[in-house]
Amino acid sequence: GQQVQQSPSSLVLQEGENAELQCNFSSTATQLQWFYQSPGGSLVSLLSNPSGTKHTGRLTSTTVTKERRSSLHISSSQTTDSGTYLCASPANYGNEKITFGAGTKLTIKP
Amino acid sequence: AQTIHQWPVAEIKAVGSPLSLGCTIKGKSSPNLYWYWQATGGTLQQLFYSITVGQVESVVQLNLSASRPKDDQFILSTEKLLLSHSGFYLCAWSLWGGAETLYFGSGTRLTVL
Structure with missing residues (x-):
């Protein structure tokens, strides 16, 4: 099945700095999703990016499918960005078995 | 608009006791439904x-x-809890499977003593 590795495991930045998070997966991901998990545990989807570059707000994701890696760039970080960022992928399109990475815990200091 | 409701919000249970957690999705017919579990500090794991x-x-x-007794209901249970x-x-829930359209409930925090 799909394996997902995320790095770094934790990241501490000052407010205003940019964050770069990495996700590597073991087999070609036809779907690649980034999620945000709040300190309280709730999860929300940030963006889907199986290939290429996608932007939403201060988030930019770049996925290189043949190298089986994706990155999430957060620009001008804010304290409210603190939390855990997870990437997830099924083994193939429409596959119901979805694997999550262990996440990057991001802490933004004021 | 679709809503997903999980219950209870939190539970404290004894080892060996039974457990039932529920989930209801409103506003979407025939969704794909999922249960995930996350140990404290651990990775999110898909269960069912x-x-x-x-x-x-x-x-x-x-x-x-796990059971799905109705189109909009998903139940997670066990007869004997372990630590x-x-x-x-x-x-x-998701619209058509995969991770792209995956929407989560607010979760249930379970403590087994």
């Missing part, structure tokens, strides 16, 4: 998924079972 009423597939064996069942349980 269901594509249709009455059919549930197991992904990870944790001495838990290792402690953690955060999340229900999710």
Whole structure:
């Protein structure tokens, strides 16, 4: 099945700095999703990016499918960005078995 | 608009006692439904998924079972809790499978003593 590795495991930045998070997966991901998990545990989807570059707000994701890696760039970080960022992928399109990475815990200091 | 409701919000249970967690999705017919579990500080693990009423597939064996008695309802249960069942349980739904349209409930925090 799909394996997902995320790095770094934790990241501490000052407010205003940019964050770069990495996700590597073991087999070609036809779907690649980034999620945000709040300190309280709730999860929300940030963006889907199986290939290429996608932007939403201060988030930019770049996925290189043949190298089986994706990155999430957060620009001008804010304290409210603190939390855990997870990437997830099924083994193939429409596959119901979805694997999550262990996440990057991001802490933004004021 | 679709809503997903999980209950209870939190539970404290004794080892060996039974457990039932529930999840209801409103505003969407025939969703794909999922149960996830996360140990404290751990990785989110998919436990079960269901594509249709009455059919549930197991992904990870944790001495838990799941059922889908109605189109909009997903139940996670066990007759005997273990200490290792402690953690955060999340229900999710999607439109057509995969991770792209995965929406999560607010979760149930379970403590087994």
